[in-house]
Amino acid sequence: MDSVELARFLTAMTLAxxxxxxTIGVGVPLMFAVAEFLGIKRNDPKYITLAKRWSKGxxxxxxxxxxxxxxxxxxxxxxxxxxxxxxGHVIALPLFMETFAFFFEAIFxxxxxxxxxxxxxxxxxFLISIPVIIGGTFSxxxxxxxxxxxxxxxxxxxxxxxxxxxxPWVAMxxxxxxxxxxxxxxxxxxxxxxxxxxxxxxxxxxxKFKKDTEYHKKALKLTMILGVxxxxxxxxxxxxxxKFLHQEQPEKLAxxxxxxxxxxxxxxxxxxxxxxxxxEVSGAIKIPSILSFLADNNIDTEVKGLNDFPEELHPPxxxxxxxxxxxxxxxxxxxxxxxxILTLIFKKLRKxxxxxxxxxxxxxxxxxxxxxxxxxxxLTEQGRQPWxxxxxxxxxxxxxxxxxxxLVTILFGILYMILIVTTAYVLIxxxxxxxxxxxxxxxxxxxxxx
Amino acid sequence: xxxxxxGITVLGIFLFSYIIIASIDFGAGFFTLHAKVTKQDKQxxxxxxRYLNPVWExxxxxxxxxxxxxxxxxxxxxxxxxxxxxxxxxxALILLTIRGSFYAFENYGPDSKLIWLxxxxxxxxxxxxxxxxxxxxSEGGFITGSGDNIDLDWLELALSPYSWSVVFLAVISVLxxxxxxxxxxxxxxxxxxxxxxxxxxxxxxGPPMIAISxxxxxxxxxxxxxxxxxxxxxxxxxxxxxxxxxxxxxVLTLMKKWHGFAFILVILQMAFxxxxxxxxxxxxxxxxxxxxxxxxxxxxxxxxLIIAFVLGLLLLIPSLIxxxxxxxxxxxxxxxxx
Numbered sequence: 157m158d159s160v161e162l163a164r165f166l167t168a169m170t171l172a173x174x175x176x177x178x179t180i181g182v183g184v185p186l187m188f189a190v191a192e193f194l195g196i197k198r199n200d201p202k203y204i205t206l207a208k209r210w211s212k213g214x215x216x217x218x219x220x221x222x223x224x225x226x227x228x229x230x231x232x233x234x235x236x237x238x239x240x241x242x243x244g245h246v247i248a249l250p251l252f253m254e255t256f257a258f259f260f261e262a263i264f265x266x267x268x269x270x271x272x273x274x275x276x277x278x279x280x281x282f283l284i285s286i287p288v289i290i291g292g293t294f295s296x297x298x299x300x301x302x303x304x305x306x307x308x309x310x311x312x313x314x315x316x317x318x319x320x321x322x323x324p325w326v327a328m329x330x331x332x333x334x335x336x337x338x339x340x341x342x343x344x345x346x347x348x349x350x351x352x353x354x355x356x357x358x359x360x361x362x363x364k365f366k367k368d369t370e371y372h373k374k375a376l377k378l379t380m381i382l383g384v385x386x387x388x389x390x391x392x393x394x395x396x397x398x399k400f401l402h403q404e405q406p407e408k409l410a411x412x413x414x415x416x417x418x419x420x421x422x423x424x425x426x427x428x429x430x431x432x433x434x435x436e437v438s439g440a441i442k443i444p445s446i447l448s449f450l451a452d453n454n455i456d457t458e459v460k461g462l463n464d465f466p467e468e469l470h471p472p473x474x475x476x477x478x479x480x481x482x483x484x485x486x487x488x489x490x491x492x493x494x495x496x497i498l499t500l501i502f503k504k505l506r507k508x509x510x511x512x513x514x515x516x517x518x519x520x521x522x523x524x525x526x527x528x529x530x531x532x533x534x535l536t537e538q539g540r541q542p543w544x545x546x547x548x549x550x551x552x553x554x555x556x557x558x559x560x561x562x563l564v565t566i567l568f569g570i571l572y573m574i575l576i577v578t579t580a581y582v583l584i585x586x587x588x589x590x591x592x593x594x595x596x597x598x599x600x601x602x603x604x605x606x
Numbered sequence: 607x608x609x610x611x612x613g614i615t616v617l618g619i620f621l622f623s624y625i626i627i628a629s630i631d632f633g634a635g636f637f638t639l640h641a642k643v644t645k646q647d648k649q650x651x652x653x654x655x656r657y658l659n660p661v662w663e664x665x666x667x668x669x670x671x672x673x674x675x676x677x678x679x680x681x682x683x684x685x686x687x688x689x690x691x692x693x694x695x696x697x698a699l700i701l702l703t704i705r706g707s708f709y710a711f712e713n714y715g716p717d718s719k720l721i722w723l724x725x726x727x728x729x730x731x732x733x734x735x736x737x738x739x740x741x742x743x744s745e746g747g748f749i750t751g752s753g754d755n756i757d758l759d760w761l762e763l764a765l766s767p768y769s770w771s772v773v774f775l776a777v778i779s780v781l782x783x784x785x786x787x788x789x790x791x792x793x794x795x796x797x798x799x800x801x802x803x804x805x806x807x808x809x810x811x812g813p814p815m816i817a818i819s820x821x822x823x824x825x826x827x828x829x830x831x832x833x834x835x836x837x838x839x840x841x842x843x844x845x846x847x848x849x850x851x852x853x854x855x856x857v858l859t860l861m862k863k864w865h866g867f868a869f870i871l872v873i874l875q876m877a878f879x880x881x882x883x884x885x886x887x888x889x890x891x892x893x894x895x896x897x898x899x900x901x902x903x904x905x906x907x908x909x910x911l912i913i914a915f916v917l918g919l920l921l922l923i924p925s926l927i928x929x930x931x932x933x934x935x936x937x938x939x940x941x942x943x944x
Contacts, residue, residue: 216714218663219663219711219714220707220710222666222706223666223703223706223707224703225670226666226703233684233688234692234696235692237685237688238685240677240681240684240685241681241685244681245677246907248677248911249907251674252674252918253914255670255674256922258667259664259667259671259918260921260922260925262667263925263926263929264925266664266929266933267929270933274932322906324911556692558689559693560692560693563693567696568696568700571700571703571704578707578711579707579711582711585715585716585717586715586716
């Protein structure tokens, strides 16, 4: 591999690892805050235990998220020095603010984790979760602003190959910023609701500690309700994104859907294979006119095809599969959580709420949502190819020329493998032989204690 | 022009804060390992854990601030450092990752393993060594090529007495600062065995640190004569003040008095040395490629950054004070009653 491919590969590897932990980082604080809120409100130690145990596992993932985040932050300069010289000073503001938000979160997370018993009122401790949620959400917002800038650059003028006359706020609040941030935060919340649901479902299926059944049922119910809400939010965000792409980055949308000829009543294609020479798609499920509808809520809308763009600006055709995976995983999560909610609403269906098949379905939503996250990021990142900053800087012109890149890539590869395996090992050990009912007993105030 | 100086001051403050806080952190990790191996862990580990668990995550942020600030204020420096530092910075990053994650695995995880403790204890000492290489490179003389094809001259770096003396100084300073802080923390916790051990370590690391500092001066003369002359003619008084603070620290610690004040003197000692070093290096960030007054960010971004910075501090300082009050200045917590 040449240095451009190596730099791309290493960046992709780092991001693929970091995004797992970043998603956990953005999604979980709201979950434990909701659980704690319910616990205090209903005076139910089971919810308090949920909040405690979730936040305990969260500590481990946050640590890994912090270090992998530091890696990607520095790797931007190490692997793409030309990009940082050219664009670094245009996007410095959101980068800087991201750090502030993260700092804010780190401080209050530390306080949250170590002050469970230190305040007189239980609500005081709950209130500390709010800055944690704000910090996590805003850091996702700001860092997405940086990524949005690469897709829809704004707030500067080009002069002799340099970006000048920078308008920091315009660069930060670029066109795609709001839609993308919304999508990032909504899907992170959705994913974490399902990951936690999957854990509860797993525990219920295994049923190792009979006394824990009630506790895990509560967890499953709570996360499934949250899950369905955030899935609907994510789908709305996804729909807005498609409409945005139709307007502003049509070549990306066209590549997602292997849409070559500009036409109205464009079909939506699921899976299938592509012959790149003849541009023929075979074995795919075609839904007539839906791509047009997706782009503009009107089946007669003309959707631009890839053939309208010079071939060297085409994104790689593999992005289509990422799109299919992302969408189908999202739909799968909606079906399972929707079914779960229906059993809660209709009395006749109650017997299915915690049935085996429902639990297996719930078990699959966690991994499915995480796969959707990965696929979604691969989709948007590779969909921007060949540009690094769309319209201004190509990936091929920005990679570092320093020696030692192969060595560094191998070292990071080994590091990530160790990290993922060890994190999983620690998290599993943490809860494997620790039944929840004992924690619940600990969190139950004794009589006369108040 | 004025923005260049504001920028470098902001970055200097962040880097200095990181050096102090991270030193406490890294040194504490090493002491934990050392105590475990020499079977003294019952004496000090609970004390170190009580301090580190709530604050280590905040440490990392100062580092992130620093390099994000460099990109923001001095994009040219980001390009040069980014290219030249690929391997050393990647190694530092890998060490930081091992340190951070294994710290969490060891301390928040379900059970303790000596190998995990060893990983984070040792990586804590290698990180300052790896990061110190950056300072060495910024003195110039280790970069080959020109224009877009610059790269690091490894052989030159490996054979340089200056680079080695900086590495040793960094490692010893970490142990010195860390034991200094923990002595104070132990005295506050009224933890006699921990206090005795840490005070011994503190006194042990002080003198060699001063000796190596002198060696750094001598070798700087070989590496970068301009910088050396500026340091000894214009800023000699800062280094003198630093040394006076050091003497004060040693006297107070020997007399077992005023450990809080002694640690403030440690910070001042380091501050005089650090800012003396930094000021005498000006106007170069990376000698002779990047000067602070060239390749500075445009004024509108600089203003935006400064506004964001001030607003951010207004938010952060009260939060930090809250954190410190809960975990460092809270008497009951420090003494282990909470």
